[in-house]
Amino acid sequence: MKTTMRDTFLATVLEEMQASPDVVLLSADFGAPAIDAIRAEFSDRFVNVGIAEQNLINLATGFALEGFRVIGYAIAPFITMRCFEQIRVSLAILSQLRPMNVTLVGVGAGFSYDVSGPTHHCIEDLAVMSALPNLSVYSLSDHTQAPLFAKHCLAKPGIKYLRFDAKPHEPVCDAGNDGLIERGFRVLNAGRDLAIVSTGYMSHVAWSLLPELRAEGIDPLLIDLVAYNCVDTAALEAELAHVPRTLLLQEAVLDRSIENTLRRMAGGxxxxxxxxxxxxxxxxxxxxxxxxxxxxxxxxxxxxxxxxxxxx
Amino acid sequence: MNARAEFHDPATRAHLLADKARWVREQTLAIHRRAPETRVASSLSAVELLTVLYYSGIARITPDEPLHAERDRIIISKGHGSICMYPILADCGYFPMAALETVCKPGSFLGGIPDPIIPGYETINGSLGHGLGVGSGTALALRTKGKAQRTFVLLGDGELNEGAVWEALMFAAHHQLKNLIAMVDCNGRQMLGYTDSVVNLNPLDAKFAAFGWQTHTVEDGHDVAQLLAGFEALLASDSPKPKVLIANTLKGKGVASLENAPLAHVMGVGRAEIDAILGDGAAP
Known part of the structure; x- marks a missing residue:
């Protein structure tokens, strides 16, 4: 069934809020049908902070310092880059000293707000958010993963960023999500001719290419990477050990660091x-x-x- | 008995608070003499304000258990200018007085800009403009939990240049956070000069009022009696509005070379001048 990540995520958040009085949801004037149910039932634990992402992050910090588990919800480029300084100081730095549980949810990964242009295209968030210590980045590929990560992030102390597509989609495939939380990735197709590691919407693209690749005699290893900066590297390395070449696919800028450039030049x-x-x-x-x-x-x-x- | 108890007698506390503020100022200068890399001018302007807050009983503090649930939350948002907090926290019992000798020394927990490694510090504020937003969050969270604790946030006037402060101002007023008390150390100068020549904030009281805050301006932010009266007036109010105490202060208060220097924020104080002020030139 076609649906959005935010709808399945927020449905789980509603259940968590019903079960636990310490879950709060802060939105930067950004909604969804599922939000209407939350704000109707929890007027004291749903706060629309207005179009003010910087303040959202600092408010989230205050709530988290008082023991609440906080979800901050807004459009992806704005909840990451508009308030990057607040995320760095009040969440990434402070959480190293004072325990907090804050999950930032950005809707609009990559080009999912296609016609809205570059202000709404979110292509730098994976790079900038991954640069921060003490912050876990998860780039989800379909709505079946969102409830799992709602529960995981609420249970896991620390600061997390969940990157959601804005559009409704079918699931990538019927591979299921076994082991996804533990390993941070899942195998969509267990080929050995080459590996394609994709994240977010690009996992849909990779999966859609499978018939054409097979027609060319290529059986790829397809890996859907979700835990973008916190994957189980040993498990991923073990998967990739059997393929001669790996292609990374992401709807985001590539890592332009000199480390990456030199690593490519130096060949291991x-x-x-x-x-x-x-x-x-x-x-x-x-x-x-x-x-x-x-x-x-x-x-x-x-x-x-x-x-x-x-x-x- | 913690360090504040003797200051609770209304007949004597103004006098005792003034004496204590004098001691805090001296200790702040002594720290600066040992650690010249500390920002001293903006620490000296807030001495009386913080002395009254911590010693008079205005704020409920719990030095034996710094993060005790019953404490009032105190956020020092003007992170650079708060070295005067070190003697106050040590004297109140948050950590040993001997630690004051170690400021900025290797292995110390007392750095040039305070952070929450220090017992008594709630947040990290070396970057300006975050404290009021975080404080609005703690105030709303406490209210949501039905708790009576209040949140105090010390801001610098230069810090008010930051736009995020005004997002928080609007939010706190909209949500009627009467348990949030901002304090503005209005010392009139920021890094490159006088605040009214950089981005004029005046009339500051009217701006806060227009944003929906209950205000009280202390004409002389170095007069502990005026500060006490200001706090008491605000805290006794039944108004649902968030509150702000605007204290007119002097940057570098007590040091002649700083008091009239436009660039006082980035100036240090020479050893000879501190020796003369403290009258202890032979001290290490």
Whole structure:
């Protein structure tokens, strides 16, 4: 059946709100038919903050600090990039010190608001949100996944971003979602000629290409990646170990970092050192902060020597 | 007995609070002498405001258990200018006084800009403009839970340049967050000069009022009696509106080289001047 991610997600949120008094939903003046039922039943736990995404994030922080499990809901480019500073400071940084449970839901992945133009096309969110420590990014491919992630995100402490398509779709296929929460991806077709790792709507595209690929004698491994920056890397690596080549498909800008560029050039011979996936609160000199971050002078020397020894 | 109890007698507390504020100012300067990288001018303007808030009983604090559910939430949104919080928190019992010797030293938990590693700090505010929104969230959350605790948020006047503050102002008024009390340290200067020459905020009281807030302006934000009266007037009110105490203060209060310097925000104070103010030139 064609339906939207937000409708199946919000139906589950309504059930969770009925079961638990600590779930609140904040919307930046953005609705859905399923929201009408929530705001009718929970006038005290549904708050329309107005067209004010920056304030939405800070309000979500305040609610979360008081022990509420918070869902922030708005159009995808606005709930990620309009308020990126608030997400960084009040959620990503603060949550490292004070426990919070906040799930941001952005509707309008990629080009799903097709005719609305570049302000509504959301193609940078995966890159910018993935850059933040302490924040898990999930890019869903169909509405059957949304209820699973509603429950998962409400149960999982921390800060999460759920990326939803705006349009109603059929499920990608009948592969089911077994193991999806645990591994962060699912296998849509277990071929071995090449791998296609796709996320969001591009998983629909990849699946739709299957007949044509088979007609060309190609049986691909199709992987639907959901846990975009927090996938079970060992499990994914094991899947990809049997295929000679992998194609990544995403309705978003590709990673333009120099690390990615060098990794491509170096062909598996790159050693990269950078700041770890956490903020540094230790007080000290720049050198001491480098040590805490894992890029201290002695650490760099050790890594070089290890690398050199491994190559020798 | 915690550090505030002696300040509750109405007959003596204004005098005692003024003495305490003097001590806080001296300690703030002593910290700056040991850690010149701290921002001192904007810390000195809020000394009396924060002293009254913490010592007079206006705010309910729980130093033995900093995140106790019964505490009032205090958010120091002007993160840069709050080194004066260190002696206040230590004196109130949030952490040992000896920690004041370690500000900005390796391994210390007291940095140049406070963060919630420090007992008594609720949020992180090195980036300006977030505190009132977060405070609106805690205030609404507390009300939703039926809790009586209040949220106090200290803002700088320069910080009011940030648009997110005004989103929160509108929201708090719309939702009648009477348990939210903003305090504006109106010291008149920001990094590159006087606030009224950068983006003029005046008339600030009228702006808050027009946004639906109950206001009280303290003409001399260094007069503890005026501050006490202002807080008491606001907190005694039955109005459903959120409240704001606008305190007219002097940036760099107590340090002659800062008091009239347009760029005081980024200026330090030399050791000789602090020695002369504290009268303890031989101190380390």
């Amino acid at each position: 011979k790159l050693e990269a050192m950078g700041v770890g996936d956490r903020y540094i609160f230790e007080i000290g000199s720049r050198d001491q902060i480098h040590d805490a971050a894992g890029i201290g002078r002695a650490q760099v020397l050790d890594r070089i020597l290890q690398h050199h020894a491994a190559l020798a």
